[in-house]
Amino acid sequence: MDYVRIALPKGRLLSATACLLKETELEFKDYTKDTRAYRLKSTKLPYLSAKIFQEKDIPIQVAVGNYDLGICSLDWIEELLAKYPTSALLKVADLEYSKGNLYLAASRYGSISSPQELSTEQYSWRIVTEYPNLAEITALNLRLRRFRIFPVWGAAEVYPPENADLALLWAKDESEIRAQSLIPLKTLLSSNAFLIANRESWQTKNVSQIIAYFSQGLEMKNKPWLKIKTDVARSSNSFRPDFNEEKVWLALPDGHQQPPTLEFLNKTDLKLQGYAEDNLNRRPHSNLDWVDVKVIRPQDMPLQVANGNFDLAITGKDWLLDHLCRFPSSPVTELVDLGFGQVKVVAVVSQNLPVTNISQLQQVQDSEVSPLRVASEYINIADKYLRDNHVSRYKLIPTWGASEAFLPEDADLLIENTQTGKTLAKHNLKIMDTILQSTACLIGNKNSLESSKKKRIASLVKIFRRAVENN
Amino acid sequence: MTRQKCKGARDLLPKDTEGFRYIEDIFRRSCLSWGYQEVRTPTLEYLYLFTAAGTLTPNMLSKVYSFLDWDGWSGERVVLRPDGTIPVARLYIENLSRQEIARLFYVTNVFVFEDTGKENRERWQYGVELVGSDKPASDVELIVLAIEILRNLGINDAQIHLSHTGVLKALLNELKLNHGEETMLLDQIFDGNWQALTEVKPINSEVSRLISLFLDLRGKTSGFLENLKALPQIPVALKPALDNFSEIASLLDALSCKYQIDITSTRGFEYYTGLCFQFSVKGERVGSGGRYDNLIPLIGGKNKPACGFALYVDPLANFIQPQAKRKTGQEILVRCDKTTPDSIKTSFQLAQSLRQAGYVTELDFSGRQSDERWIIAIQEKTPLLLVIDQARNQKKEVSSIADAIKMVGN
Numbered sequence: 042m043d044y045v046r047i048a049l050p051k052g053r054l055l056s057a058t059a060c061l062l063k064e065t066e067l068e069f070k071d072y073t074k075d076t077r078a079y080r081l082k083s084t085k086l087p088y089l090s091a092k093i094f095q096e097k098d099i100p101i102q103v104a105v106g107n108y109d110l111g112i113c114s115l116d117w118i119e120e121l122l123a124k125y126p127t128s129a130l131l132k133v134a135d136l137e138y139s140k141g142n143l144y145l146a147a148s149r150y151g152s153i154s155s156p157q158e159l160s161t162e163q164y165s166w167r168i169v170t171e172y173p174n175l176a177e178i179t180a181l182n183l184r185l186r187r188f189r190i191f192p193v194w195g196a197a198e199v200y201p202p203e204n205a206d207l208a209l210l211w212a213k214d215e216s217e218i219r220a221q222s223l224i225p226l227k228t229l230l231s232s233n234a235f236l237i238a239n240r241e242s243w244q245t246k247n248v249s250q251i252i253a254y255f256s257q258g259l260e261m262k263n264k265p266w267l268k269i270k271t272d273v274a275r276s277s278n279s280f281r282p283d284f285n286e287e288k289v290w291l292a293l294p295d296g297h298q299q300p301p302t303l304e305f306l307n308k309t310d311l312k313l314q315g316y317a318e319d320n321l322n323r324r325p326h327s328n329l330d331w332v333d334v335k336v337i338r339p340q341d342m343p344l345q346v347a348n349g350n351f352d353l354a355i356t357g358k359d360w361l362l363d364h365l366c367r368f369p370s371s372p373v374t375e376l377v378d379l380g381f382g383q384v385k386v387v388a389v390v391s392q393n394l395p396v397t398n399i400s401q402l403q404q405v406q407d408s409e410v411s412p413l414r415v416a417s418e419y420i421n422i423a424d425k426y427l428r429d430n431h432v433s434r435y436k437l438i439p440t441w442g443a444s445e446a447f448l449p450e451d452a453d454l455l456i457e458n459t460q461t462g463k464t465l466a467k468h469n470l471k472i473m474d475t476i477l478q479s480t481a482c483l484i485g486n487k488n489s490l491e492s493s494k495k496k497r498i499a500s501l502v503k504i505f506r507r508a509v510e511n512n
Numbered sequence: 513m514t515r516q517k518c519k520g521a522r523d524l525l526p527k528d529t530e531g532f533r534y535i536e537d538i539f540r541r542s543c544l545s546w547g548y549q550e551v552r553t554p555t556l557e558y559l560y561l562f563t564a565a566g567t568l569t570p571n572m573l574s575k576v577y578s579f580l581d582w583d584g585w586s587g588e589r590v591v592l593r594p595d596g597t598i599p600v601a602r603l604y605i606e607n608l609s610r611q612e613i614a615r616l617f618y619v620t621n622v623f624v625f626e627d628t629g630k631e632n633r634e635r636w637q638y639g640v641e642l643v644g645s646d647k648p649a650s651d652v653e654l655i656v657l658a659i660e661i662l663r664n665l666g667i668n669d670a671q672i673h674l675s676h677t678g679v680l681k682a683l684l685n686e687l688k689l690n691h692g693e694e695t696m697l698l699d700q701i702f703d704g705n706w707q708a709l710t711e712v713k714p715i716n717s718e719v720s721r722l723i724s725l726f727l728d729l730r731g732k733t734s735g736f737l738e739n740l741k742a743l744p745q746i747p748v749a750l751k752p753a754l755d756n757f758s759e760i761a762s763l764l765d766a767l768s769c770k771y772q773i774d775i776t777s778t779r780g781f782e783y784y785t786g787l788c789f790q791f792s793v794k795g796e797r798v799g800s801g802g803r804y805d806n807l808i809p810l811i812g813g814k815n816k817p818a819c820g821f822a823l824y825v826d827p828l829a830n831f832i833q834p835q836a837k838r839k840t841g842q843e844i845l846v847r848c849d850k851t852t853p854d855s856i857k858t859s860f861q862l863a864q865s866l867r868q869a870g871y872v873t874e875l876d877f878s879g880r881q882s883d884e885r886w887i888i889a890i891q892e893k894t895p896l897l898l899v900i901d902q903a904r905n906q907k908k909e910v911s912s913i914a915d916a917i918k919m920v921g922n
Contacts (some may be wrong), residue, residue: 127627157692165560167587180563181570184695187560189587347585368585410514 043246045089048103048111049081050096051443054234057138058112060266065258067251079446079468089251092450095441100237104128107451109242110251112136115232116143116172116211123174129240134255136234138267141213143172143230145179146223148202150282156226159207160184169193169200170209179209179229191348194338194441196295198223199323202282203290204335204350221278277315278323289332289497292346292354294339295321298481301381302355305481309508311501331497340418343484347371352489352498355379359386359419359458359479366421372487377505380512382481384458386419388426388474389465391449399430399474402454412436416444416452423456426476445470520626520633531829532636535665536619539638539823542661546653548615548640553599555621556581559589562598564810567783569699575625592623596639596822597783597804598811604643605813613644632826641820646805648760651787654801654821656767658791661823662798667831671792672770673777674761677784677802678753680775683726686719686747687712698782706776718745731773734761753786760787783807789821793831799823843872844920845882848890859890862897865913871920886920 049072050058059072069081069091076093083089094102099113100121106129121128147153159166165187170176173192180188191200197208198221211232212218218225236255242248258264293316294302303316311329315322316336323336337345342354343364358375365371388399396402406413412434417423420439427435435454440447444457445468458479459465462472483505490498517523524532540550559578562568568576577592584590593599600616608614617640626633640657642650655672662670680701684694689712700708709723722745731737737758740746746754764771771789778788786803801821808816844866848859859875866873866888876882887900895911899919910916 165588178570178574181573184563184570186564188563189589191587344585348587364585367580368583370583371585 043088043248045086045110045242045246045248045251046108047089047091047251048094048099048108048113049091050099050113051093052096054096054112054114054139057266057269058234060269061136061138061258061264064261064265065254067254079443086250092446093443094446095443097441100128100130101438102451103237103239104130106239106241109239109246109248111237112234113237114139114141114211115230115235116141116175118235118237119230119232120172120174123172123178131238131240131243132235133238133243133252134236134259136236136255137259137264138269139232139234141211141232142228143175143209143211143232144215144218144223144225145227145229146201146208146210146218146221146225147206148282149219149222149224151202151206153206153226154224156183160186163187164206165189166207167191167205168207168209169197169205171195171197171211172209175229176209179227183227191341191344194340196323196337196341199278199335199337200350203284203333204345222280277321280324283333287331287494287497289353289494289501290351291327291332291334291501292342292351292356293325293334293336294342294355295336296338298339298355298357298382299336302481305379305381305508308511310504329501332501343371343373346484346486347373349486349489352494353483353485353501355481355483357382357384357479358482359384359422359477361482361484362386362477362479363419363421366425373484374487375482376485376502377483377509379481379483379505379509382479384460384479385462385472385475386422386456386458386477386479387462387465387472388476389445389448389455389457389470390453390473392469392471393449394453397473399432402473403430403432406432406434406453413454414438414452415454415456416440416447417456418442418444418458419456422476426456519629520631522632522634528829531832532825535825535828535832536638538664539619539661540617542657542664543617543640546615546657548617551600551603551616551618553593553603553618553620555593556590557593557599557602559591561602561811562591562594567598567807567810568595569702569782571699571703572624577623577625593620594622594624596620596622596637597641597820598807600639600641600820601643601804601807601813601818602811604641604816604818605808605811608643609813609816611644613642616641616643636825637822638825639820639822640801641818643808643816643818645819646817648756648763648787651760651789651803651819652763652767652769654819655764655771655789656769658799658801658821658823659769662791662793665828665831666833667793667798667828669793670798671772673774673790673792674757674771675773675775675778675788675790676753676757676786677778677788678786679726679750679757680778682747682750682753683723684709685749686722702778702782722746726775732771734758734765736773737761756786778802783810787819791823793827796827796830797824798828798831842886843874843884844886844888845874845876845884846888846890847876847879849877849879850890850892851877852892855890855892858896862888862890862913862916865917866920869917869921888916888920 055074062068066085068084070084071078072081079093081091096113097117099111100118102108103111160183163186166185167189168176169191171193173190176190191205197210201208215225300318306313311327313325313327315325325334327334339356340360342356343361345351346354361375364373390396396405413432414436415423416438418440420437423437438452444455445465448455448470576594578589581590600618604614619638621634621636623634642654697708737754741754777790783804784802785805788802790797791799799821803819805817808818846859846863848855863873863875885903889898891898895909897910897916898907899910899916900907
């Protein structure tokens with residue numbers, strides 16, 4: 042029997058996928074919401090194993106042949122195919138759950154109400170999205186004469202109208218789009234969860250037994266997995282837009298960095314309403330009427346500050362460095378080291394690999410035929426690190442979190458952040474090199490420090506600096 | 513050995529390069545003699561130059577090599593030049609727009625992704641652009657120039673196919689589609705899918721008969737176009753384009769230039785507004801061109817009519833007879849086995865004198881075998897030089913560089 046590997050999704054699709062697998066009796070032990078395991082064994086088929094990935098990584102992992110089968114939503118499949126139409130990817134079955142659509146949307150407070158209006162203007166449209174490849178094709182097909190795409194890690198809905206003209210985003214239905222104060226201009230595709238296969242695997246391996254479980258599930262009368270609500274923590278985004286050009290725009294982080302940021306802000310004179318963990322408003326209200334605040338992903342902040350979309354932002358030095366590795370002459374600069382949020386960006390390999398530093402790895406690599414596989418969230422830091430260390434042949438695998446699961450099967454080297462190193466050790470990984478000691482910092486744009494807003498920016502910087510000094 | 517060349521990329525070996533240069537020299541000489549001036553544009557351009565509506569189709573744009581530059585944080589993408597005409601139009605707007613007429617030509621590579629990797633993703637073309645004239649005679653000038661270049665290359669059997677985007681667009685207009693549908697249909701047609709046109713169901717059958725009259729027939733003289741013009745069901749809107757087409761065709765008739773009228777021969781570029789022409793040799797396309805009166809205003813210039821064409825070097829190189837390619841001159845090998853500064857100095861001096869006398873001269877310090885007829889070896893003692901004539905299998909010692917050159921000359 043052929044050994045078969047399937048990639049299963051974390052996050053949004055996990056509950057429904059787990060339910061489907063359970064009902065069809067193709068269960069995997071530990072495939073639950075709170076699981077800390079990555080590698081799973083099938084309870085039924087001894088030749089079948091699974092690994093849990095971020096949904097976005099699954100089409101890529103299946104297309105490159107690391108996994109024979111995978112389950113993910115159609116939007117991520119199409120995002121890959123938009124850029125790489127010849128990918129070795131087969132859509133095997135529509136699993137029908139987790140229904141939703143990809144929308145091109147504009148703000149209800151903006152001036153756009155139909156896609157036709159976009160193609161007639163000379164204006165350079167700003168499109169914010171987690172799907173940059175699909176966004177580019179959409180822009181071309183709409184015959185936009187000029188456009189710029191801002192790829193983001195999340196929170197696309199919060200950018201329009203002040204910081205982007207259009208957002209391309211996933212939502213369950215139009216009402217969900219409207220609830221974000223957006224108008225859907227065009228539905229690009231409807232997306233359900235799909236079972237996908239690597240083309241080569243499909244042509245050479247016998248996976249019929251596994252497919253039969255899925256077919257059986259699709260034929261069942263009672264499909265409880267269709268009723269499972271996809272658990273997305275939506276935050277509210279109700280506001281009146283602010284086009285006042287003299288306001289100072291501040292970006293604050295969501296996710297892991299939010300609690301320590303909040304704790305820090307409590308020590309400053311900037312008081313916010315709606316920046317609490319349990320009730321996040323993407324546009325918290327500030328006590329200083331000259332400051333406008335939006336909550337976005339920390340990964341996206343340096344680019345947004347470079348663009349002039351935001352004047353100041355609280356992010357990590359890791360993301361600032363990643364940005365500067367990609368755009369060395371960027372106007373973004375660190376203004377205040379805030380001290381909290383300490384992590385190390387490290388180069389990591391498997392315990393089983395007999396190397397202790399990069400030059401040893403390089404020597405091992407020189408005798409190999411295939412290039413070094415490097416997985417990282419910090420794609421630009423990783424690229425520069427490898428270039429600087431004269432690693433001649435390597436392949437970068439961009440990941441969207443949980444990168445430690447990639448080693449050793451799907452990558453040889455990992456560039457990852459860690460607080461204590463405990464998680465890495467638990468996964469049988471070792472730190473080979475420390476690239477950066479990172480803390481949270483306030484970043485700004487050198488150009489806006491010279492603008493008409495410079496006094497206001499300087500006073501906000503001072504508020505932060507004072508809080509750090511009093512600590 | 514593992515192959516390290518990029519998929520879809522190509523090395524030009526000395527023999528290939530020689531062929532390319534031969535074509536290029538003839539192309540340049542012909543263009544210069546018609547009063548055209550050579551320009552070069554950068555390999556990198558902003559992507560938006562090419563996305564402006566009415567320039568390249570979305571399908572073509574999905575195959576360009578675009579990326580963010582090292583300072584591209586604003587999201588503005590740059591692209592490896594996917595087309596030769598648009599950059600030259602930009603160059604004209606930014607530098608030469610005060611010139612009433614600009615006759616420009618260029619030798620350039622363009623980059624277009626091709627997914628099998630079996631065909632070149634980097635293609636070479638020789639282009640000619642005539643900016644500032646809307647006269648039918650200018651369209652004709654370009655066709656005649658292209659044919660002259662092909663003849664100078666020894667290609668006498670090139671076929672010309674004529675089409676007219678103005679006629680085509682006016683015909684599509686009769687289908688009364690909405691703007692979006694019409695653009696989409698036009699995109700498909702420019703990508704070569706004429707089937708799409710027959711799949712549209714027009715409101716009345718008169719229109720569909722008219723379309724098939726235009727699409728199914730091939731004409732060989734301006735008479736064909738006059739016949740079409742005389743049809744009772746020809747809509748008024750079609751007349752100006754047909755008049756223009758017919759006028760150009762009759763000028764070509766007067767010059768005894770043979771062509772075929774084939775509306776379906778239009779391919780590729782949405783920026784064409786009037787006449788379109790294709791050159792083919794033994795069924796293979798070797799060049800194309802046309803009139804693009806709207807391009808310059810579309811990318812931000814003044815209202816300037818223009819037309820141009822490009823010859824595709826890669827297929828052309830296959831049709832050039834090997835003997836017609838440039839012959840390299842007679843080569844002489846200067847051989848020096850000694851490593852003393854004096855001997856090496858002599859070998860350089862000898863080679864220099866031979867080159868001045870018009871010989872291609874190669875230096876050899878490793879004593880290798882050579883196919884060249886003449887080898888001149890540097891000797892340590894006088895007589896200084898040994899002249900070897902490999903063709904006659906003769907050797908003779910001489911004592912001065914002048915004597916050696918004299919011997920080779922005989």
